[in-house]
Amino acid sequence: xxxxxxxxxxxxxxxxxxxxxxxxxxxxxxxxxxxxxxxxxxxxxxxxxxxxxxxxxxxxxxxxxxxxxxxxxxxxxxxxxxxxxxxxxxxxxxxxxxxxxxxxxxxxxxxxxxxxxxxxxxxxxxxxxxxx
Amino acid sequence: xxxxxxxxxxxxxxxxxxxxxxxxxxxxxxxxxxxxxxxxxxxxxxxxxxxxxxxxxxxxxxxxxxxxxxxxxx
Numbered sequence: 001x002x003x004x005x006x007x008x009x010x011x012x013x014x015x016x017x018x019x020x021x022x023x024x025x026x027x028x029x030x031x032x033x034x035x036x037x038x039x040x041x042x043x044x045x046x047x048x049x050x051x052x053x054x055x056x057x058x059x060x061x062x063x064x065x066x067x068x069x070x071x072x073x074x075x076x077x078x079x080x081x082x083x084x085x086x087x088x089x090x091x092x093x094x095x096x097x098x099x100x101x102x103x104x105x106x107x108x109x110x111x112x113x114x115x116x117x118x119x120x121x122x123x124x125x126x127x128x129x130x131x132x
Numbered sequence: 133x134x135x136x137x138x139x140x141x142x143x144x145x146x147x148x149x150x151x152x153x154x155x156x157x158x159x160x161x162x163x164x165x166x167x168x169x170x171x172x173x174x175x176x177x178x179x180x181x182x183x184x185x186x187x188x189x190x191x192x193x194x195x196x197x198x199x200x201x202x203x204x205x206x
Contacts, residue, residue, distance in 0.1 A: 055183060067176040079164050087163050094156035101149050 003014045014043045014113045016106065019098060024118070025081055026095030034074060041072040057085070154178070 018040040025032040046067040053061055070076055082089060102111070154174055162170030 052180070052183065053160070056180075060179065060183070063176050064180055067173055067180075070173070076164065080160060090156070090159045090163055093154065094160060097149070097153050097156055101153075 010047045011044065013114075014040045014047075016110060017117060018044060019102065020114050020118060021104065023095045023099050026092050027099075029081070029083060034077045034081065038072060038074055038077055041077075045069075045072050150181075 018037060021033075021037045021040065025037065049061075049065060049068065052064060056064065081086075154177060157177075158170040158174040160170075161173050
């Protein structure tokens, strides 16, 4: 069984951060950063597979691995954020659902923690590009 | 009843929001790579959802899942 520490640090936080990134990228297309989202999704996939490998049959494990590989691939994520209809509308509908659940169900403290991490990463990114 | 059907039933009943999100993901994948891929992805995630629910959900036991399915004659 997964421990609370692994759950919170290796699964819950990356899930919340990937969730927040996806919504931000949909709402602000100029902010799309596929490598960041891919890194978070790879981390989630790694821990989900490690845990589920103890409970799934080989056949279902292969199926789960293939599904996660597809969803986490750079190619899929890059195409998800292409600006073209009907993709933009469908993607934004999913972001609206996630935004609604985020505001309604995620405790304020956790939302603030995730936003603080994202803001710090964004600040570090800006600093790297600041040559003035 | 297959695992993906049990997963769909559970998500519809206990987490309709997650079910809506899964449908939304299917729609995005369908636009990207066609309907079969979108449907396959959703079915695969549902199969895993039922496994995870069985493993971790403390409020709905496997017995209740069976009862829910039997109640609907499936």
